[in-house]
Amino acid sequence: MGDSVTAWFKARAAAMLALALPCLAGLTYLIAAGAPSHYVTVNAGALAFGLAMITIGPIQIGVLSNIKARRVLCVTLIALMALPIVAGPSINGVSRWLSVGGLNLHIGMVTVPLLMCLAARDRDYAIPITLSAILISLMQPGAASAFALMLAAVGFYYAWDDWKAGVAAITGFMVGVFASLRGELPAQPFVERILADVVAVQPFLAIAMVLSLFVSFFLMLHFIPHSKAERFAMAGTFAGFSIAAFLSNYPHILIGYGAAPILGYGLALSARPRSAA
Numbered sequence: 001m002g003d004s005v006t007a008w009f010k011a012r013a014a015a016m017l018a019l020a021l022p023c024l025a026g027l028t029y030l031i032a033a034g035a036p037s038h039y040v041t042v043n044a045g046a047l048a049f050g051l052a053m054i055t056i057g058p059i060q061i062g063v064l065s066n067i068k069a070r071r072v073l074c075v076t077l078i079a080l081m082a083l084p085i086v087a088g089p090s091i092n093g094v095s096r097w098l099s100v101g102g103l104n105l106h107i108g109m110v111t112v113p114l115l116m117c118l119a120a121r122d123r124d125y126a127i128p129i130t131l132s133a134i135l136i137s138l139m140q141p142g143a144a145s146a147f148a149l150m151l152a153a154v155g156f157y158y159a160w161d162d163w164k165a166g167v168a169a170i171t172g173f174m175v176g177v178f179a180s181l182r183g184e185l186p187a188q189p190f191v192e193r194i195l196a197d198v199v200a201v202q203p204f205l206a207i208a209m210v211l212s213l214f215v216s217f218f219l220m221l222h223f224i225p226h227s228k229a230e231r232f233a234m235a236g237t238f239a240g241f242s243i244a245a246f247l248s249n250y251p252h253i254l255i256g257y258g259a260a261p262i263l264g265y266g267l268a269l270s271a272r273p274r275s276a277a
Contacts, residue, residue, distance in 0.1 A: 014223035015054045015269035018216045023047045023262060025212040026255035029198060029205060035190045039257040046259035050266020057270050064271060070118050074129050077115045081107055082136045091185060096142045108145035109260040113237050113268035116152040120229035126156055127164045138175045144250040146176035148240030155232030180248055187249040190257040209255045213242055225272045234268055
């Protein structure tokens with residue numbers, strides 16, 4: 001009984017920490033910075049949902065155990081990622097969000113982590129899936145999603161030593177640069193450029209927030225109970241979103257206000273292989 005409990009915990013502990021550490025640092029920031037109370041409630045609720053998903057792991061079985069079903073799910077995620085282009089709000093020609101239950105969700109941050117996790121389990125179609133998502137990020141335009149997909153493709157390259165993954169990475173980089181030139185919007189309080197604000201008034205909190213991001217990245221890269229390709233791809237998306245936030249006006253995932261990345265990584269981290277159940 002003790003061994004089974006230990007195995008159950010090990011299968012979830014790294015994933016739970018990868019999600020919880022930056023989210024808790026972010027909640028501390030939101031409270032300390034005097035963010036609206038519903039910002040704290042939204043992030044805390046999304047974190048609770050994400051941790052519940054990781055604990056229960058309901059999507060590790062069923063649809064994820066069948067390759068054809070996984071491909072259908074990938075197509076569904078790609079379609080969902082594209083939906084804001086035709087159905088979401090548009091701001092200065094930028095369409096990256098869907099309104100769900102009163103929340104404007106950055107849909108790329110919801111879909112890309114799980115999409116790349118599933119793509120990593122389907123080497124035959126991983127690169128077409130990645131390129132399809134990169135094309136959508138061009139149409140939105142969304143540099144953060146493009147850079148996330150670019151570094152996921154880099155992860156595939158290192159996991160598989162496949163030149164096609166290198167082509168996808170180069171394509172993602174070019175799309176990301178193009179999107180950054182025509183898709184930037186003003187920074188939103190408590191969402192974007194937050195570290196620049198925090199470091200001036202609470203440098204130790206800023207350091208803790210950055211460290212939480214690094215720890216989360218390394219947990220995804222080395223310790224979550226996924227395959228090498230999945231770990232590298234998921235960590236790549238995390239690095240891509242984070243780098244975009246440091247370079248321009250894009251959300252600081254997990255440490256800033258926003259349910260979308262918390263839900264996205266909660267889903268991806270819960271999608272562990274059956275062997276790690």
